[in-house]
Amino acid sequence: MVVGTLALTGFPFTAGYFSKDAIIEAVHLSTIPGHGYAYFAVTAGVYVTAFYTFRMLFLAFHGR
Numbered sequence: 903m904v905v906g907t908l909a910l911t912g913f914p915f916t917a918g919y920f921s922k923d924a925i926i927e928a929v930h931l932s933t934i935p936g937h938g939y940a941y942f943a944v945t946a947g948v949y950v951t952a953f954y955t956f957r958m959l960f961l962a963f964h965g966r
Contacts (some may be wrong), residue, residue: 907959911952922948 909918926948929941 903962904959907955910955912948 905916909916912918912922926941926944929937929944932940
């Protein structure tokens with residue numbers, strides 16, 4: 903469960919890191935209109951995913 907959580911959040915040297923990194927870099931280097939909003943949305947999604955995944959992990963092992 904912990905390894906899956908780390909991969910989902912994009913922890914370095916896991917599969918999730920390399921896939922998220924490629925998507926974020928592609929959006930950041932894009933020149934099409936609206937790429938700034940897309941970059942914000944992608945990075946916000948990464949942070950939200952990390953938040954709820956670690957919250958789930960915390961509640962599973964340290965909750966009531």
